[in-house]
Amino acid sequence: MRMFRQATAEAMQPATTPRQTTAREPAPSAAPTYRTVGDHRAANPIITARDVNVYYGDKHAIQHVNLDIGLNEVIALIGPSGCGKSTFLRCLNRMNDTIESARVTGEIKLYDEDIYSKQMDVVMLRARVGMVFQKPNPFPKSIYDNVAYGPRIHGLARDRTELDEIVQKSLERAGLWNEVKDRLEEPGTGLSGGQQQRLCIARTIAVSPEVILMDEPCSALDPIATARIEDLIDELRQNYAIVIVTHSMQQAARVSQRTAYFHLGRLIEVGKTEEIFTNPRHKLTEDYITGRFG
Amino acid sequence: MSISTLLAALLALTSVAYIAGRRRAVVGSASAPIRTFHSLPGYYGGYVALWCLLPALALLAIWVVVEPIVLRAAVIDSLPPELAELPEDRFGLFLADVRNLVDGNLVFGAPDPAVQAAAERYAEVRKTSRHLLLGSLLVVGVASLVFALRRVQPAMRARIKVEKAIEYLLIGASLVAILTTIGIFLSVLFEALRFFRLVSPIDFLFGLEWSPQTAIREDQVGSSGAFGAVPLFVGTLLISGIAMLVAVPVGLMSAIYLSEYAGPRMRSWAKPLLELLAGIPTVVYGYFAALWVGPALRRLGDALGLEVASESALGAGLVMGIMIIPFVSSLSDDVINAVPQSLRDGSYGLGATKSETIRQVVLPAALPGIVGAVLLAVSRAIGETMIVVMAAGLAANLSLNPLEAVTTVTVQIVTLLVGDQEFDSAKTLAAFALGLVLFLVTLALNVVALRVVRKYREQYE
């Protein structure tokens, strides 16, 4: 217990002073006040985040995070509640734009395009970086219309056959086709929780994004539905880069190749999943995964 | 001696009762020391006071109801036979004269000696009655006071009894709402039934011609005026329809803009300003419609080569629509805000723009609630009176042309009932038949709308 306190204090100490000074006038170039343990780079990076800071009003919610998202891999973001992992996730497709007080500094690149630059179009960005939410949120429309929504607004299908094809393919990939193919016109809200979440995944992949962000996609589901989603994530990895925020360390261990551990807005440690779980190098990571807090 | 004096006397007695009851519990007695009392002394005071007040009050109420009947009978007894045999309505007028004279109200012209005599008799009987009333009030009050005072014992649980009495009082208050509804329904129904004895409901509901004025002239021959209300229904729907065409899109879009686009600063001043429109009395809208909008539309029509009546349905509908804008917008605002943020996030997360999200996700999700809001707005438009009284026509044209003058149900109710009226003519009774239709239609709309809105709320809770 004493050790833990020391470790926390150690991690907190350097941040307090700069946080106060940067609260009012945050300088994007302010030097990081801590070092992330492990290698933040990926083999085939699609998204590269460098020195990312997020402020909610005066609150410094994300501090100097560097992280790559690589192709064909699932990266899990773990950490105790309020550590900033969801906030970071939402930065990657600018979902934080909807929160008025939020401000993001630093650089996040999708390939070589800065997603926070003026040239980047949010609509385009979100078509390329899709998102699945914590609670299944199917639209109050039919199952078909739920999946067809994205292709329709983006004009992805030239005609009805093409749209039918996209819908069917997406539902198949989400492993839902066999369950719903006879009732595509029924409302999506009538499905069970797990089916709803798979519908939301199908809705996301119908747009053919390059990256899929998942914000605790299984937290509202029972174990059986969770297992199905996890299998699905593993399959989807063949075609997409996936970032998943999870509260469950078992889930992170099961589905991800790399794991990043966040603590109080900082990326403490990042590395191969089996290494993080078997041989954490930072004291805080160790405390978390051994269940001393969280 | 007026009723208010009697009431004051009764209240004085009640306060005496309170003090007596309280004192008895404070002082206690040898057999019942203070500490043994179940409740605080005040409750014993209240207990005795209630006992003193309620029976006497009941007596007073009965007396007030019965007294006029007795007085009337007494006056009739003393009247010369030729007066006593007057027809019912003339006799009513005669009695009113008598009462006016007794109360010292201004009566035009020198009072008729018969009236004078009757008034004297009336005053005399009333005086006796009031004395008798005072006496019985005192007897009842004091008797129940003494009875209650004797019950002030340690074991008597005064607090519980007083609280029970207050609870019954509260129940009584909440029954007023029910009684009002029943009262509206029965009083309007009763008069409407009298109307339907003169005019068949089929003719009324499906007749195409409405001219109650001629009916009065034909009254002598046999009351078969034209009481076909279809032109009124059509006129009402036409004006309400125009109003909804203005209010629904404008109100809905304002609500969307305020809740989805406007920044918090704009919202903080624009929303109250818009709601200010709802606080403006309808008579002001009517004035505006009649004096400014009507003539302006007429001039505009002249410029365009169109014939626009100065009391056109368009003018009244337009202004009514403006009146309903804040109603629609604040209801829609509630409904739109009830759509969970997660649905919006889901849409934004797929790359939808704001307007795509609103049109394809938020509005469909909010649709039931919006339908409920629109139904409530329709019911308000149908029942709106002052705007149409001031800005719509009086003549019952069966027309769907918004440039012509049409009349509405509420306009006809007002024109039929304002001014001097005999209560038994088909003309005045027709107003109640129209009122019944209005009440039932708006009630049905409200019931449906409130149910729809409630269902909608539950869906997202």
Next chain:
Amino acid sequence: MSEPGPVKPNEPPRTRDRVAEGLRRRYMKERAFRLLGLAALLFGLGFLAIFFVTLVSNGASALLQTRILLDVELDPEVIDPEGRRDAVALETANYQQLIRDALNRLFPDVTERSERRALYRLLSPAADLEVRELVLANPALIGETRSLWLLADDDVDMLIKGNIDRDVPESERRLSDAQIGWIDALLDEGRIERKLNRYFFTSGDSRDPELAGIFGATVGSFFMLLVTLVLSFPLGVATAVYLEEFAPRNRWTDLIEVNINNLAAVPSIVFGLLGLALFINAFGLPRSAPLVGGLVLTLMTLPVIIIASRAALKAVPPSIREAALGIGASKMQTVLHHVLPLALPGMLTGTIIGMARALGESAPLLMIGMVAFIVDIPESPLDPATALPVQIFLWADSPERAFVERTSAAILVLLAFLVVMNGIAILLRKRFERRY
């Protein structure tokens, strides 16, 4: 587009290209939709602006009233030829003659009778009352010649305020050419001025616009609101307390609840029908009396107060009830001593808002005869009276041009009352708003 790193998976360029194709069109639609929303909002607010500008520009002129300066000789021969100087003589004297004499002195060349009558019509029929008032207040003035600003006729007033067009042919004008000539002469001499219109605030209705005021209607409205307040506040609060704190949840209380919600949406004119059938025809209460108006408005306001009071009771956290019950207070004591005082500001706010609505209501009052022409100021809730909104309705119907500005001014007064009432409600809410 050159991209470092590996080739992208599953050929997503299709998504990218197709999204890019549609972007311009979609953003245009977005802007159009946003503009549509803004336009809708501005439509409503624009109407509000037009509304107030029109009312103020029309109503402001009613605050001033044209008066004509005349040198009135308070001739003892005319006022009191017998020299009695008692009240009766002074009250019944022919003051009109004094004014006419003064006018004759000003325009000695007007000799023909019909012309003279036209000249006399420049002054209000009530101008002599003003002279009488002066003499009654100070009989010692008799014999002197005083320069008095006397009330002009409404047609003169309208001409001075520019509401009568001089270019219209004489036959279609309310003032003859000769009358306009005299008015111009008076103007040149500085004998015509606009002074504060005191009648507007102190008198009742009148057929002569220059004498018509809103005081009678205001008093009528006041009595009505008094009756409404005295009845609806206790009833409303009692109902809310019962439903919120005591009532069991069963079919009966459900019925009451549905009933109250529906009652709030019943058209006001139906309440007027109830008032007519029940209070006037069945109970025999007098027509046109504020008492009946107040009763009708009570029934209308009750649902508003009940709904607001229930909301106020709901906002009192259960912990306060539990605290009181926990130390042995009875249910009734808990409610009366703890819950009710906390909920009272909210209830008062709701009541004031309900009162403000009642003040603006006119349709049901038409049904119960409060639409009569009433000159006298009512002295009790049983006297015949009218109400402010009904007065506006009556004046809006009057043909005289001078009533237009009075209608606007009366509306402004009504709106001022409403603003004050709502302002108090908002202040009350701000002051006592608690966050538990």
